Amino acid sequence: MTDITVSLIDGESVTVPVGSSVQDALTALLSNKQRKITVAAKIGDDIADFTTILSADTILSPIQIGSDEALDILRHSTSHIMALAVRDVFGKDVKVAIGPSIENGFYYDFLRDETFNPEDFEKIEARMTELVREALPFTRTELPSADAIKKFSDEQEKYKVELIQDLDTDTVSFYQVGEFTDLCRGPHLPNTSFIKAFKLLRVAGAYWRGDEKRDVLQRIYGTAFYDKKDLKKHLNALEEAKKRDHRKLGKELELFTIADEIGPGLILWQPKGAQLRRLIEDFWKDEHYRHDYELLYTPHIARQDLWKTSGHLDFYSENMYSSMEIDEVQYQLKPMNCPFHIGIYNTLKRSYKELPIRWCELGTVYRYERTGALHGLLRVRGFTQDDAHIFCRPDQLEDEIFNILDLNLHILKSFGFDEYDIYLSTRPEKYVGSDTNWERATGALKSALDKKGLGYMIDPGEGVFYGPKIDIKIKDQLGRSWQCSTIQVDFNLPERFKMGYTGADNTEHQPIMIHRALMGSLERFIGVLIEHYAGAFPIWFAPVQARIMNITDDQADYGEIVYKELRKAGVRVERDLRNEKLNYKIREAQVAKIPYMLIIGDKEKADNTVTVRLRNGENLSPMTVPEFAKLIADEVREGRGY
């Protein structure tokens, strides 16, 4: 038997006998102690199965522990182990569906009459630990599809039967670990001993194949790592995210509330939340003015006919609230602001010289969301979009998109977001508008992104039926992504509302319309801001910038004077002049995440100063009230950018 030499991606090579598999090559590799432990390998772009027979010209790239791919393989394998453990503990009456790896973990869907509870988790985890300790190998086999269907029919595994039927291939592969043989493409770990750390996290209902008309399965979520430290780190991150939950902080910091008697998905802004929102709105309006936008206000309801013309009644009615009758005419609550802006456009005959027109509005809209979809500030039924519509000529489109991106990134950056995932969505199967227009618009979006130097991913066919769009997801301090900004080209509404302008050639043309929201909605954006800053907002938009606290009652009168002076100077200041110990007052201010604590005792009163404590515990030397007001003003100017 002759040997073959398999090249490795890094230029090395390994020699194995003819007929060897990937596993043999990996084993040979592992004997070289210099290399890190490998859990799988890739041939080209495909993850190679261990049983794949190698040829001499194969280029193998080993997947090292620590890579994202290795984590996927680990988690997918752990889901098999969990399924095996579940059936060991609860019997084969538990039917299995699918068990993929997902971001940060894995799940497996089961059909079982009783529900899984936390005590069950302990039993399952205990059994999993035993299985891991046994270092059970994962072995691959293949069967003709017909035989596989028979096998699973005999075992009454109807989900597996359906999966194979839908695959429509001649043969299917299986992986066996212990007693559990699962339909699976692989790849898997060499054996279970690679699973060093795992944890089951929660159980939730999930429809078979995501279809709400089909069986509801029980989905057990878990996560796994190659190292116990990584698991601990991940669990700590989950804890940290919990602490930052905007619903929890919103209550603790008295920012907003949602009341049963008022209704789900309807936000009540408390004074501090309202202040926070006002500061954001003011900044937004100022920035739009500086970027040559005009501000609009429009009503919350409109005649139903408007929504017929716009087409919303045809394609959006399930998200709209039912109509109300006023003077025998039907009116409906607005789910979008666009038709109103168009209404303003259409009140005058427009010339090409007027374009582009840039109109913005903080427009409050109402949309029906299913109760199960509601979530704090992030998904609500009444919300305020930071909306704008730009009406322009085709030759202006690219510049306008560029300007929007410019303003968009500037605003996001001002709030501390400078990492983004950008998606460009192209023409879907069903669409309106000419192919030429679509191509031109998509090209304009692309070149604006390129000019701005922004990397982006293409979401093919994910555009809205009326035009292509750019979506921007921002990343918060914990690295989580949030969809906020959207920029959409629209060929539909200008047509439906018969919008026009007179061109230089004295004939009528149709303007292009751009919809865009940068923060998405104030509700969502503030929700994300709360989590991003964990409630400790920068000075320039912190609802409270400073709190005055006296040491004894003797300085209460001085505290009042300082309070009035700072308030006049425009500082957002509170006073805590209660008969309490300083320690106690500092603790409360600290919990409330107040940026500056102004401490006044006899010394400060005599010198006409305040002692400044920062929320990080640091102290500044005493300063006069005007000095402190200037410090705040400077910091605000720096944060706002001017």
Added chain:
RNA sequence: GCCCACGUAGCUCAGUUGGUAGAGCGCAUCCUUGGUAAGGAUGAGGUCACCGGUUCAACUCCGGUCGUGGGCUCCA
């Protein structure tokens, strides 16, 4: 909407096998006047989400309604 869990004082939560409720924080009053993360005492707060049923008796058991949370988008 669907599945599971949950709903007790303003907040965070206890409440054993059915016998109409507790703690801490907060709040009020008093004592204390204390220099950088909780001083002490006393007291007031509850139709146990709502509606109905079982029972001599329901916060507790059963049914319904409303609301909240985790999911239902990642597809061998």
